[in-house]
Amino acid sequence: MRYPVLISWMAFIFYNSAVAQNTISFKGQVLDNQYRPQTNFRLTVNNQNGVITDNAGIFLVHLLKGSTHLRIISAQDNYVILYPPGGYLAVPRDLKDVVPVIAGSEKDVPFVNEYLALHQLKNKERVETQDTLPVTRKMDSLKNLLIKLRFSEPTLQTLEKLRDDKDMSRSRISADLIDYINKAFEFKNAFKYSAPYAFNNASATEQLKKAVSSYNTIFNKLDTLRETYEKLLRENWRDDSITSSFHELIENMLRTSSCTQSMFRRYIRWKRLLTGSVNTSTRKIIIQKRPWKITSVKM
Numbered sequence: 614m615r616y617p618v619l620i621s622w623m624a625f626i627f628y629n630s631a632v633a634q635n636t637i638s639f640k641g642q643v644l645d646n647q648y649r650p651q652t653n654f655r656l657t658v659n660n661q662n663g664v665i666t667d668n669a670g671i672f673l674v675h676l677l678k679g680s681t682h683l684r685i686i687s688a689q690d691n692y693v694i695l696y697p698p699g700g701y702l703a704v705p706r707d708l709k710d711v712v713p714v715i716a717g718s719e720k721d722v723p724f725v726n727e728y729l730a731l732h733q734l735k736n737k738e739r740v741e742t743q744d745t746l747p748v749t750r751k752m753d754s755l756k757n758l759l760i761k762l763r764f765s766e767p768t769l770q771t772l773e774k775l776r777d778d779k780d781m782s783r784s785r786i787s788a789d790l791i792d793y794i795n796k797a798f799e800f801k802n803a804f805k806y807s808a809p810y811a812f813n814n815a816s817a818t819e820q821l822k823k824a825v826s827s828y829n830t831i832f833n834k835l836d837t838l839r840e841t842y843e844k845l846l847r848e849n850w851r852d853d854s855i856t857s858s859f860h861e862l863i864e865n866m867l868r869t870s871s872c873t874q875s876m877f878r879r880y881i882r883w884k885r886l887l888t889g890s891v892n893t894s895t896r897k898i899i900i901q902k903r904p905w906k907i908t909s910v911k912m
Contacts, residue, residue: 636675637708639683643670646695646717654716655688662688671711680704685714692716728755728769729776736777775849782845786859789838793831793866800828832867839863 643651643666650670658664658674664685666672676683685700687693694700696715705712735748756769803824810817842863846856 635678637678637680637704639674639676639680639702639704639708639712640710641672641674641685641702641712641714642666643672643714643716646715648715651716654692657686657688659683676704687716689716691718693718724755724759725772728752728759729772731755732773732776733780736780778845779849782842782849786842786845789831789835789842790862790866793835796824796828796831797866800824835863836867839867 643654643656645651650666650668652666652668652670654666654670654672655662656664656666656672658672659676664672664674674683682701682703685694685702687700693716694714695717696713700714702712702714731748731752735745735752756766759769760766803821807817807821807824812818843856843860846852846859850856
């Protein structure tokens with residue numbers, strides 16, 4: 614009765630020995646664009662899932678003897694292989710060598726930022742001038758270049774959608790924040806200049822009511838949508854500093870209700886996190902309201 618077990622065990626040993634003789638071990642190390650090891654980084658190697666780096670960013674795979682190259686793809690959300698192009702790795706002659714692999718976000722890939730900037734410009738010109746042919750030609754040229762770098766068209770379409778989602782979220786949230794700041798200053802001005810005459814002047818009473826109603830409307834809107842906006846920031850930017858900064862900004866606006874120049878400054882700091890610059894039209898809207906001429910008042 615023990616012979617079948619012994620035979621099976623011997624067959625297993627001979628099989629592993631044969632596999633070991635017909636395979637080689639390949640080592641690579643995944644680094645970010647600052648050359649720091651990426652631990653627990655998930656990879657797909659030659660269409661096989663389940664490869665994960667260790668604490669030093671090292672991964673180990675077994676290849677058929679005689680293999681000259683392999684292809685790796687990032688299985689990590691929002692990360693791509695920056696180097697080598699397309700994730701194609703040559704097997705080194707000395708198998709003790711550890712081959713470096715650079716991984717990062719899509720925006721770190723050469724030409725991707727330029728391609729997405731053109732996509733954004735194309736959307737803008739479609740609305741304003743309806744003449745998108747020059748931009749389309751430039752985009753097509755860059756697209757061909759990116760495809761040569763092993764980017765697929767579905768990948769580029771995904772990146773375009775991510776940029777569109779960011780632009781929509783940025784525009785929507787910024788518009789409501791600016792609206793709140795303007796309505797808050799109007800509300801304070803109404804109390805400062807209209808309230809003293811409200812009992813004797815119907816026009817002053819109407820201005821005060823209108824200011825209060827407008828402020829309450831935008832206050833309730835922001836208070837209702839704040840969690841939705843935080844979710845949009847989390848999903849589209851995946852940057853905790855942007856989401857937490859927005860959370861602090863909303864807390865200051867809605868909970869302390871302090872209308873001073875510092876409110877606008879906090880908004881500017883937060884927007885710079887999103888864009889790195891301040892939109893000129895946004896600045897003009899605020900300047901026209903002259904918020905810094907109003908002293909701090911608790912509402």
